[in-house]
Amino acid sequence: MSMHDRGNTRLLLASAALALVLAAPSHAMQEQAEKAPEAVAPDAGTPAGPTEVSFGFGQPAPDDLIAQWAIAIPPDGEHLPDGSGSVEQGREVFNTACAACHGEDLQGVAGTGGVALIGGRGTLGTDAPKKTVESYWPYATTLFDYVRRAMPFTDPGSLTDEEVYAVSAYILNRGEIIPADATMDADTLPRVEMPNRDGFYPDPRPDVQDYR
Numbered sequence: 001m002s003m004h005d006r007g008n009t010r011l012l013l014a015s016a017a018l019a020l021v022l023a024a025p026s027h028a029m030q031e032q033a034e035k036a037p038e039a040v041a042p043d044a045g046t047p048a049g050p051t052e053v054s055f056g057f058g059q060p061a062p063d064d065l066i067a068q069w070a071i072a073i074p075p076d077g078e079h080l081p082d083g084s085g086s087v088e089q090g091r092e093v094f095n096t097a098c099a100a101c102h103g104e105d106l107q108g109v110a111g112t113g114g115v116a117l118i119g120g121r122g123t124l125g126t127d128a129p130k131k132t133v134e135s136y137w138p139y140a141t142t143l144f145d146y147v148r149r150a151m152p153f154t155d156p157g158s159l160t161d162e163e164v165y166a167v168s169a170y171i172l173n174r175g176e177i178i179p180a181d182a183t184m185d186a187d188t189l190p191r192v193e194m195p196n197r198d199g200f201y202p203d204p205r206p207d208v209q210d211y212r
């Protein structure tokens with residue numbers, strides 16, 4: 001199991017635990033709702049039905065606080081910020097902030113956990129698939145999203161949007177996906193065609209449908 005997989009497993013377990021916590025009060029409320037009609041005497045003057053439950057802590061999240069956390073970039077690049085970055089600018093960002101773990105050759109540095117970011121094209125269907133940004137990731141916009149929220153590993157959130165655009169451009173160029181004179185911004189990044197773009201298909205299993 002790779003470090004990446006372990007990270008995903010932890011995330012899944014955390015989500016499962018959160019789902020249980022969230023399910024508990026709503027289950028209780030449902031029970032209360034079902035019992036309510038017989039619990040209330042006809043002349044009590046209290047309307048039957050679920051009462052509002054308050055846990056007595058917390059406060060409504062203001063929009064600016066939500067905006068700080070709601071930074072997800074979907075595949076089509078909606079909400080990508082202003083700014084731009086070139087491959088050349090990205091080389092400097094990469095060598096300063098990323099190469100220690102991912103290597104100047106972008107193949108990962110043993111012992112740091114930094115994985116290979118390029119290479120592996122054509123290996124996904126073999127016995128030794130090498131999954132990288134170049135070979136595996138279907139959308140270039142995910143690279144921006146991931147780097148902005150999670151990298152550098154020891155100091156996430158420390159890069160400006162320009163630096164994230166630039167380092168994304170550099171990785172895509174080193175993966176031979178965009179030319180050396182390319183500049184990435186909210187308009188160009190979503191139009192990058194990743195090599196494995198058509199390698200994914202929707203999973204129709206009913207047990208994973210979105211219940212919201």
Ligand code: HEC
Binds near residue numbers: 007097
């Ligand atoms: C201190 C070491 C370290 C530094 C510095 C670092 N990374 Fe990482 N990077 C990691 C580790 C560890 C992972 C795997 C994290 C995981 O799977 O949860 C990772 C994963 C990634 C991935 C996902 C790769 C994949 O296929 O899953 C990308 C992309 C990435 N880093 C880009 C960058 C960029 C860009 C920088 C510089 C701005 C950077 N990293 C700096 C350690 C580092």
